[in-house]
Amino acid sequence: MVIKISNLKEGEHYFEFKNNIEDLELKEPFFGNYHVDIRLNKLHNQILLDAELKTNANFDCDRCGVNYNSTLKVNFQIVYLFGDSAGDNTSENRIYLSPDADKIKIFTELRDYAVLSIPMKKLCSDDCKGLCYTCGKNLNDGLCDCENRQVNYKWQPLLELKKREFN
Numbered sequence: 001m002v003i004k005i006s007n008l009k010e011g012e013h014y015f016e017f018k019n020n021i022e023d024l025e026l027k028e029p030f031f032g033n034y035h036v037d038i039r040l041n042k043l044h045n046q047i048l049l050d051a052e053l054k055t056n057a058n059f060d061c062d063r064c065g066v067n068y069n070s071t072l073k074v075n076f077q078i079v080y081l082f083g084d085s086a087g088d089n090t091s092e093n094r095i096y097l098s099p100d101a102d103k104i105k106i107f108t109e110l111r112d113y114a115v116l117s118i119p120m121k122k123l124c125s126d127d128c129k130g131l132c133y134t135c136g137k138n139l140n141d142g143l144c145d146c147e148n149r150q151v152n153y154k155w156q157p158l159l160e161l162k163k164r165e166f167n
Contacts, residue, residue, distance in 0.1 A: 001017060001036075001105065001106050001107045001110060002103050002104070002105050002106075002107075003015060003038070003040065003103060003104050003106065004102060004103045005040075005042065005047060005101065005102060005103055005104055006101075006102035006103070008040070008042050009042070010042050010043060010044060011041070011042060012039060012040065012041050012042075013039075013040045013041075013042065014037070014038065014039055014040070015037075015038040015040065016035075016036070016037050016038070017034075017035070017036045017038070018033055018034070018035045018036075019033060019034060020032075020033055020034075021033060021034050021055060021056075021114075024107065024110055024111045024114060025111060026055075026111060026114055026115070028058070029057040029058050029059055029118070030055055030056065030057050030114065031056055031057070031058060032055075032056040033056075034053065034054065034055045034110070034114065035053075035054045035055075036051055036052065036053045036054070036110060037051065037052045038050070038051045038106075039051075045081065045082050045083070046079060046080060046081045046082065047079075047080040047097075047104070048077065048078075048079055048080075049077065049078045049079075049080065049104070049106070050075070050076075050077050051075065051076055051077070051078075051106070051109075051110075051113075052073065052074075052075050053073070053074050053075075053076070053110060053113055053114060053117070054071060054072070054073050055071070055072050055114050055117065056069060056070070056071055056072070057069070057070050057071075057072055057118065058070075059122040060122070061122060061123055061124040061128060062121055062122050062123060063123060063124075063128045063129070063130035063131070064124060064128055064129070064130050064131055064138050064139070064140055065131065065138075066124050066138065066140075068124040070122075072114070072117040072118065072119075073117070074113050074114070074116065074117040076093070076109065076113050077093060078093050078094075078095060078106070078109060079093060079094045079095070080095050080096075080097050080104055081094060081095070081096050081097065082096075082097050082098070082099050082101070083096060083097075083099065084096065124140075125140075128140060132144040132146060134146045
């Protein structure tokens, strides 16, 4: 993805891109199209890029195992500075451009931030109840018929704490 900056006047500019997720070289769990809204603020010595990227992904819930689709959204900012880096590469969100640069490429950033938007804990819903530890029934569909709901005595203090927390 390339944004031509040579003819842009100083000030804010808005861009919107929609394309197939495969154009970012992303595969599973991503599918469909991505959508990115970009606000570019061009100043005389720098460009501030503020982007919101939306992608679709397919996951298996970590608690109940149900397959579900999710829309992932991530915001990121990049500062493009005109001139030499002067050996200062302490930030990954700061990129130095030559003074005669006519375009910026954001392909790598879009791909990287899409991957970073994948949640560590994938849940079909925030209140997913998971599976019964005895029979394996999905507790989101209702209670199971397990008679033996004995809890290991080691976990009893946590259950008491949970009862206090939600009452």
